[in-house]
Amino acid sequence: MQGSFGHLIKQDSLRTWWTGKGALRSPWFWFYTVFILLVVVGSVTVLSLSGYYEPLAPLFIAFGLPYMAFMIGYNLFFREWKNGTVSWWLTLPYPRYRLMTAKYLAALLQNLLIYMAILLATLLLAGYSMLLDDRYRLSDFGAALLKTVSWYGISLSIVPFMTVFGLLTAVVMSSRLKPLSPLFWIGFSITGNMATWMTAFYTDNTFWNQFGVTEPGGIVVPVWFQAAIVPVSLVLAALFLWLSARIVDRQLTM
């Protein structure tokens, strides 16, 4: 049917955040968001004015984002079971590969949006702290921008894979292959940390300098590695997506 694929993606994408039990509808979500913002901005202000704040410290968040990508993929599939809607979804008159691809793209879209929001917040916070701290000049913001984009770029490169890995893990958990699920969780703990492995292996002995705005070095992962990881991530994503659809088609316990 015309527009069905787009509707499947829409069904699972951003609107889930502000409809039904979506987080954005909860007053507690906004309470904690404002509370955390006040604490973060207050701390950054005090620390920057006294010269103790490192503007790129929030780049550590980039390490955790692949884990988040996995969980978003995992939840999108698992939610159908948890909410009792799985039979509606699986009896839709579309091939399982199409249903799974729509879920995958919806999860990817959510991940991209979160990445953009966190990247923007990191830069705003870095710029704000550099304005308050007289150790920095305007030109230093350019260096900070470059390091931030590089870090998030590396982290983002494995997101296509991590998202589908989460989806596949949820599928395996709901299928006759469930006994294999511990292997998937071990895989999750290793691959989620891939951004750290990639940078740690290739950095010199001043790994932590990468978080210093004015420190030399920055991202020292070789360009060829950075370039290779994107196609590898995409190829693995396609393979895992195919595998997910196959398992949904033949191995679900219903």
Place this chain on the structure above:
Amino acid sequence: MKDVAVQCDSLIKTYGGKRALNGFTLSLPANRVTAVLGPNGAGKSTFFRMLTGLTAPDSGSVRVLGHAPGWRTNRQIAYLPDRARWYGNQTVAEALDWGAKLLPGFDRPRAEQLLRYMDLELQMPAEGMSRGQEARLMLTLCIARDVPLLVLDEPFAGIDLISRERIVSALIDNMSDREQTVLISTHEIVETEGLFDYAVFLENGRVALAGETEELRRERGSLEMLYRKLFG
């Protein structure tokens, strides 16, 4: 039997050592309203899930509308799953959009007409609906489809009397409008008996008895009495 809507031969399906279907063989006539009756665990839901490709038999064969079940045949089947819930993040209007965008044969004007009958409003959110309201919404999505086969798995389970009456009336109304094969599994035999013109009784994953309701009643009394005799 003239036209056959569903044909099952020697179906076996096992879940963790228990046989849900055990040599299940059945032919169901097309364009009739069939009751699929039996105690809990008799295999009714497994049979319905097989018709929609949700689960596959370990052995045996199933044909639905002349084809093996799968996503292609689901274009022609409106299915109300057992113990299903509706998407909590949708309003009734969004549920109809969902049907119109994703379900072939979905007749939106008819769905809106049915909503009035089911006492539901377009702006109502699914989240917070009573069990009866949610069941009426899901049934609306099914019977608003112009498809050859309608499969309703326990459409009255856990639903109050008024909602049940509305659903039964909507079904009767729907059947008078269309040529459609309808399969309904239910435990509310007394209230729904008048709907059926064919009945299948299942026990332990097998067909215990099947036939035209008129004949069954003539030979053995009401469907309820027959049910009590078979399973009591």
